[in-house]
Amino acid sequence: MSITVRQAGIQTTVQDLGRINWQHLGIPMGGAMDEQAHRVANLLVGNEANAAALECALGGVALQFNVPALVALAGRDISASLDGAALPPWHTVRIPAGALLVLHNGCRTTIAVAGGIDVPVVLDSRSTCLRAGFGGMSGRALLRDDRIGIGAPSPLATHIHDSLASEQRTVAPWSAGLHVRPAYADQPTVRIIPGPECELLTEASRTHLLNEVFRIAPESDRMGYRLAGPPLSLADAREIRSAGVTAGTVQLPPGGAPIVLMADRQTTGGYPRLGDVIAVDLPLIAQLRASDRLRFAITTLEEAHALFAQREHQLHVAQLAVNLRFGSGRDDAR
């Protein structure tokens, strides 16, 4: 029950939904950058939402499956193949033993495998903490020739697999609908809720923040995205005492170039917090590459929660649809 890494790519890590409840010890939450892609990919292969999957930055990843498997790819601008034949993302795919899956290109691609990636749980999660070197595959990104374990597929996954096998299909004739995929864009507008220190911005800087285009700087990673754009400044440049931050917090260091904190962020920070990207728009940022562009817009907590509830409802309906079709009548996957 394993996968052999033939090409590891730029940075491929094992991630689940992270370890949120260890932040009081300064331990980063980690987890999938694009939580929605991660959850949908798991849904397509009959896994629980929190099952560990591979997260690949850009492309150049080749995986050899040593056993038959059920796989789904999710993310933006994905180009992949299975033994040379093009492989569509957002579909369930049945992989025969020995087949080679190649991710040629992508932004931040989730590769979910039925049964989940089987690495030890450390502090309640299988996510890789690169900063402190624990979790995932020995606390590091994957390397060529690594062998990655796969967990036991769920009954639901087995039904999906058998159904595809009986129809002699590799790619399922159904896929995750557009309404459960994030609305990726080349230059997305991401919505923020103003943060505790937003009012410290000068009037001009506030206008810049909401009207100008920002570019993702090259020194961006799973910890945070540095943005290049018009420099922002504070009317009241007071020092902030180290305080909590979240995925999506937009910080402003003294240099005036904002940073959007991402999955591997520190638990606390000492820079003014201008705002926080809302949950449903985080996947849009997670899938941006260096030199991609974005804009910010302001929204309210009420709207953010309404959008979140709508997304969760759609994911729930998608889960019910999979259960109905493959749940063997006993609804055992609920």
Place this chain on the structure above:
Amino acid sequence: MLLAPADASSPYCGIVHHHKILPLGDRALALTPIQTGSIAISDWLRCLGEQIGDNPPPGLRALVPGLSSLTVHYDPRRTTYESLTGFLSAAVGALTIVPASVHQPIIIPVCYGGEFGPDLDEVAATHHTTPDAIVRTHTAGRYTVEMLGFLPGFPYLEGLDASLHTPRRATPRVRVPAGSVGIGGSSTGIYPCTSPGGWQLIGRTPRTLFDAHRTSPALLTPGDTLQFVAIQHSEFEAYERAS
């Protein structure tokens, strides 16, 4: 701003606990005390965190104390902002301040100067004194852990003598080894894992501050007091061999 009276059973009863709550995105909020009277903010935050943690409301996902605020992560599928802020304001109203129990200070052995503390001489020069005097002052202090953050198990320590306050390095180091003891502005601290860092490095401890595979991954907890004790290079090596 919300007002709530202190619990009458509190040893600090009569203090009005002013606090404010602001959203931090759509899945977290920040609770900040405005006025805690004679109570140290770190005690206030520690007690509030403990008392909420003992009886967590539905949908609460994590409590993260900062230096002057408490961040509350929640699941909007299981609670609403209104019900959570209502719960938190009630918790502030019922808050009982229990001073941190006074234990013997935790001893942090440090080999000062040399390869382990490459900035010790420069720190001494900044303060127009000798490296030995810096070490004497640093080891004479008693430090309180205010919070953990920045890195897994990294303690924010209160108690650095004003004569040791030293600006951070102009150019941060790309790699600060685990165990390094440094001074950054008015703070002193210990790097639990190898990381980039801009603090002035004055020594290194052989103690392991963070190990994800230990039952208690972090050596230190908010409220702990600690003391640095100077050791020789040979003692450092003996300590490392023993552990």
